[in-house]
Structures are given as C-alpha cells and as structure tokens.
Amino acid sequence: QVQLVESGGGLVQPGGSLRLSCAASGRFFSIYNMGWYRQAPGKQRELVATITSAESTNYADSMKGRFTISRDNAQNTVYLQMNSLKPEDTAVYYCNARRTVPPSLTYEYWGQGTQVTVSS
Numbered sequence: 001q002v003q004l005v006e007s008g009g010g011l012v013q014p015g016g017s018l019r020l021s022c023a024a025s026g027r028f029f030s031i032y033n034m035g036w037y038r039q040a041p042g043k044q045r046e047l048v049a050t051i052t053s054a055e056s057t058n059y060a061d062s063m064k065g066r067f068t069i070s071r072d073n074a075q076n077t078v079y080l081q082m083n084s085l086k087p088e089d090t091a092v093y094y095c096n097a098r099r100t101v102p103p104s105l106t107y108e109y110w111g112q113g114t115q116v117t118v119s120s
Contacts (some may be wrong), residue, residue, distance in 0.1 A: 002026045002109040003094045009114030012085055016118070020080040022111055023094030030073040033098045036080045038091035038116075048093070049080065062088075068119075085118045 008020040020036070025103055035050040049059045049069040068081040078095065095111035 002029075002097050004097060004109055004111035006095045006111045006114040009093060009116045011117045011119065014086055014118055016085050017081070018085065018116060019085045020093055020095075020114060020116075022078045022080075023077070024031065024076045024095075024097060026076070027050070029076040029097075032098060033100070034069075034071055034078040035096040035098065036069060036078075036093055037096055038089075038093045039113075040088075040091040043091075045094070048085065051078065056067050082116070085116075087118045090116060090118050 003025040033077040036048040039045040071078045096115045097109045099107040
C-alpha cells in the first residue's frame with residue numbers, strides 16, 4: 001500500500017499563489033505516475049495535472065500556464081505550484097498515485113485531500 005498526505009491548502013485572495021505538497025510512503029515512489037485532481041462542491045472530480053515516472057507533464061486547459069506540477073523522487077513528494085488563482089479554483093485538491101502494468105493491471109491510491117479556497 002501507498003499512503004498519500006496532502007498539505008499546503010488554505011485561503012488565498014484571487015491572483016494569489018499556493019504550493020501544495022503530497023508526501024508519499026513507500027520505497028518505490030519513482031515508478032508511480034502522479035497527479036493532482038480537484039473536486040468543487042456540486043461538481044465531479046476533475047484532473048488538474050499529471051506527471052509520469054519519466055517526468056512528462058500534462059495539464060488541464062484551464063490550469064495550463066498557471067499551475068506547475070513537479071516531483072522530488074528523493075523526498076517521495078509531488079508538488080503543485082498554483083499561481084494566478086481564481087475563485088473558480090476553489091475545491092478540495094487530491095493527490096493521486098497510479099502504477100500501470102500493460103495491458104490491464106492498475107494500482108491506484110488517493111490522499112485525503114486539502115482544501116483550497118480562493119476568495120476576496
């Protein structure tokens with residue numbers, strides 16, 4: 001099992017910045033693909049950004065150019081730097097770890113989430 005613990009959420013004004021962290025347990029962090037997802041009240045969970053074990057990144061269109069995902073394998077940690085925050089970014093942000101073994105085997109883990117509130 002892999003345990004994920006998010007931190008860094010809080011209240012920030014529009015246009016501000018936050019840096020989220022996700023600390024993972026286990027010895028094999030580097031082989032997992034990592035991601036950040038978010039869920040706002042009344043909405044379904046959506047992808048924010050992903051970073052593969054090879055450190056290839058992908059972003060949702062609304063986050064592209066504002067958010068940056070990164071990882072530090074030596075510290076078993078993935079980060080989400082969020083800039084130019086908007087009220088629409090208010091959500092619970094979840095860390096995700098996924099390991100896939102083609103063609104059909106997948107292991108997936110989720111953190112408990114951290115609240116991000118963007119409000120004036």
